[in-house]
Amino acid sequence: MKRKVKIIKIDLDKCMGCRACEVACAAFHSNPKYASVNPARSRIQVFRNELKNVFVPVKGSFYTAAECAGRPLYMIGEKMQSGYEYGESVCSFCGAACPSRDLFKEPDSGLPIKCDMCETEPPLDEPMCVKWCLVDALTYEEREEEVEEEVKLEELDIGIQVMVDKYGLEKVLDTVARMTQKEE
Amino acid sequence: MRYAETGYYLEVDLSTGNIERVESDPQMTEQYLGGLGTNAKLMWDRVPADTDAFSPDNLLIFSSGLLCSTPAPSANRTIITSISPQNSLFGFSMMGGYWSPELKYAGYDKVIVRGKSPDWVYLWINNDKMEIRDARHLQGKSTYETAEAIRSELKEPRAQVISIGLAGENRVYFASVETHRGSSSRLGLGAVMGDKKLKAIAVRGTKDINIAKPAEFLEECNKVLDYIQYRLNYPIPGVPPILAYIGSPQEMALHDEQWHLDSFAWGHARKRRKGFWNKEVEKQWADAMETYKKCLISCYNCPVRCAGIVEVPGYPTYILKCFTKLTYVMAAEVDDLDFGFQILSKAQHYGVDGFTAPQVMAFAIELYENGILTDSDMPGFPKDKKERFHWLLDKIVRREGIGEVLADGVYWAARKIGKGAEAFDHNTIRKHEQVPIKLGMLNPIYYILWSTGEKVNITQIEGQIPQMPMEKHIREEFVKDWIQIPTGKEERFKQFILEWGDEGKNFPFWPPPDLIAELVEWQETMHYIDDSFGLCAGVSSFPIKPPYHIHNLPLFMAYGTGIDMDEEKLWNAALRIRNLIRSYNITRGLKREDETPPQDHWKKRFPEYEQKLMDEYYKYRGWDLRGVPTKETLQKLNLDYVYEDFVKRGIHKEE
Structure with a gap:
């Protein structure tokens, strides 16, 4: 089966951290459209450190209830420069709406926000952040990818499958049976 | 609800430690736009004419512009206003960067600082939470170090910081306020910040800025972006590369420096070195720039992308913009660009004005070479040209030894040193050091611009028109798509370009005074609008054929704020601001005698003709022969209160 994949290509050598993508995104997703701007609501965030020549746009991706273990530290521009360590006080270059920080969350409600590639009616030629990036750090591509047809599992199925994988089918069945008895 | 602006100022009294959030008057926006315009009104209302720059009553206003934080491209300027310690007049100082948009997202259009703190503090504004924090541990730290230290101790890498370095702490009269990407340098407002013992202001904001007519506003933004792209792809033919593009100008992108190096003066604004620029120098300089420049960046x-991140071995990293790439090299009369990149690192970390500081140092060297300053005044003064500049800069920012005197700038230093030093003060206007440019024939348009500009800084007054006649065969082409001209002036201004350079159509006695006045007014007015909107002159009032102009700017204001606005109203608002600032300076002692370019600015001068030009220009602007706005002018611009004040002071007689 073929599926269309939307891609925002990010060229780190071209990004210079002006945050026009944040402006465009925040304006586009406000309600009514363009009625307000607040980069904190943008679904793309630029991690920037001017003195270290670090400018990394990151798209909001997924919500997670728990933060990850440890913390990554990036070395950037090692070949061109002296090699910078880059790590924000919490963590870097991650698109997750995660309890460790305020990024990719609505500033008022704290609800997670993520990039929707500007799905809208009528459809845009390219996402807003790409359109406003005149230096071409962000470019848009559509690719066709071959994907295996898969049977989508229901949410409960996934949960139970995890339990089965971990404890074995028999133990899970026993537990369910015991719980059923208790309820009666 | 307020649109485009937040409608709130933050009032900070450093003497008492009191911080208040105050709602601003929406009428102010209509009359004075925002940024520079509303700053001017606040100064007029609240800082009396006899207030000293270092008085606790002097306000230090950090303002965003009306369009900052909206999607309008390149609206990011911070407009700082106070009394200048150097000339005691209205202090203009502005910069780009990221600070003022952040301020508006935090919910404030301006931070108005008064009083003086007993010890070093910095201000931390995080949306609704404001704090005056101890900054004693930051004393002595450089502008960049201070910002990094604050971000790190607040654990807020997204906070935007403006700060002063050693120069500001020591109240050097040409100290700047710095934010990585921008320098607010002119007229020494960093010294006022230092006097108030305010080391920095850090801001983080996550609130909304609202747009009154969103779809219309965005459409205008898209048009501007398209035009920016067009202008970057199609430089204007027939003008030097530095004037052919947009930006502020593109010093960090272009290698061709013939324009500046041939027409600007070296040393203490003394001599031109025509022919210095050749292929060999170009190659050396291009190599230096490509070696040290890491990346071009924008505000x-x-x-x-007008700025470059510069990393020179042995010196801390900094961000360089505009003409300062050359000012130190030329003033020190050094032939290699490496020196420029090195000393600039120091200068920006200390926080000094890149136009004034090199002039002051070149002035000191002149005095030394002429025996007015001696080794006893400057013990240990090196022999090498480069070392001398480093030595002087280190002394000035600490006010050590001769640095104590030089830190007040050329005008005051000359008078303090005496012994004939005054004669070497040859490149200041209103006590302020000027761009080092010395030319031959009087340029009547620039004569008026230099003389009467309230900002005392040519680059923040000039723009729109080519600086030399265009070659005949490209003139027609040039005027064809010159859409930026104000309504009603199209024919006259196009005709000016078409004729300029023809037989009998040359400086100094052409163009006629009324056309000169109109051209000057246009150039200047566009800057006043930018400074109030918070727009960068690099995409608006400074270049030839800019993306922003008098025809789309009213739309940005109308769609952004919801305030009814058209070309005429906007033009009048800019005139109102311009006349208010002039009036304010007049109450502080500005006289017609002060309105003159340096005597040696042009070799060929025409005193009588110049006075006639000035008379005609004053008349055109609605000013009397003293340069004071007349009753009619003031009343027409709703500045009746200025007229009343003038009557009280005896500047005008009551009719």
Whole structure:
């Protein structure tokens, strides 16, 4: 089966951290459209450190209830420069709406926000952040990818499958049976 | 609800430690736009004419512009206003960067600082939470170090910081306020910040800025972006590369420096070195720039990339913009660009004005070479040209030894040193050091611009028109798509370009005075609008054929704020601001005698003709022969209160 994949290509050598993508995104997703701007609501965030020549746009991706273990530290521009360590006080270059920080969350409600590639009616030629990036750090591509047809599992199925994988089918069945008895 | 602006100022009294959030008057926006315009009104209302720059009553206003934080591209300027310690007049100082958009997202259009703190503090504004924090541990730290230290101790890498370095702490009269990407340098407002013992202001904001007519506003933004792209792809033919593009100008992108190096003066604005620029120098300089420049960067929401991150071995990293790439090299009369990149690192970390500081140092060297300053005044003064500049800069920012005197700038230092030093003060206007340019024939348009500009800084007054006649065969082409001209002036201004350079159509006695006045007014007025909107002159009032102009700017204001606005109203608002600032300076002692360019600015001068030009220009602007706005002018611009004040002071007689 073929599926269309939307891609925002990010060229780190071209990004210079002006945050026009944040402006465009925040304006586009406000309600009514363009009625307000607040980069904190943008679904793309630029991690920037001017003195270290670090400018990394990151798209909001997924919500997670728990933060990850440890913390990554990036070395950037090692070949061109002296090699910078880059790590924000919490963590870097991650698109997750995660309890460790305020990024990719609505500033008022704290609800997670993520990039929707500007799905809208009528459809845009390219996402807003790409359109406003005149230096071409962000470019848009559509690719066709071959994907295996898969049977989508229901949410409960996934949960139970995890339990089965971990404890074995028999133990899970026993537990369910015991719980059923208790309820009666 | 307020649109485009937040409608709130933050009032900070450093003497008492009191911080208040105050709602601003929406009428002010209509009359004075925002940024520079509303700053001017606040100064007029609240800082009396006899207030000293270092008085606790002097306000230090850090303002965003009306369009900052909206999607309008390149609207990111911070407009700082106070009394200048150098000339005691209205102090203009502005910069780009990321600070002022952040301030508006925090919910404030301006931070108005008064009083003086007993000890070093910095201000931390995080949306609704404001704090005056101890900054004693930051004393002595450089502008960049201070910002990094604050971000790190607040654990807020997204905070935007403006700060002063050693120069500001020591109240050097040409100390700047710095934010990585921008320098607010002119007229020494960093010294006022230092006097108030305010080391920095850090801001983080996550609130909304609202747009009154969103779809219309965005459409205008898209048009501007398209035009920016067009202008970057199609430089204007027939003008030097530095004037052919947009930006502020593109010093960090272009290698061709013939324009500046041939027409600007070296040393203490003394001599031109025509022929210095050749292929060999170009190659050396291009190599230096490509070695030390890591990346071109922009300010907030701008694609133009006028600045470069510069990393020179042995010196801390900094961000360089505009003409300062050359000012130190030329003033020190050094032939290699490496020196420029090195000393600039120091200068920006100390926080000094890149126009004034090199002039002051070159002035000191002149005095030394002429025996007015001696080794006893400057013990240990090196022999090498480069070392001398480093030595002087280190002394000045600490006010050590001769640095104590030089830190007040050329005008005051000359008078303090005496012994004939005054004669070497040859490149200041209103006590302020000027761009080092010495030319031959009087340029009547620039004569008026230099003389009467309230900002005392040519680059923040000039723009729109080519600086030399265009070659005949490209003139027609040039005027064809010159859409930026104000309504009603199209024919006259196009005709000016078409004729300029023809037989009998040359400086100094052409163009006629009324056309000169109109051209000057246009150039200047566009800057006043930018400074109030918070727009960068690099995409608006400074270049030839800019993306922003008098026809789309009213739309940005109308769609952004919801305030009814058209070309005429906007033009009048800019005139109102311009006349208010002039009036304010007049109450502080500005006289017609002060309105003159340096005597040696042009070799060929025409005193009588110049006075006639000035008379005609004053008349055109609605000023009397003293340069004071007349009753009619003031009343027409709703500045009746200025007229009343003038009557009280005896500047005008009551009719």
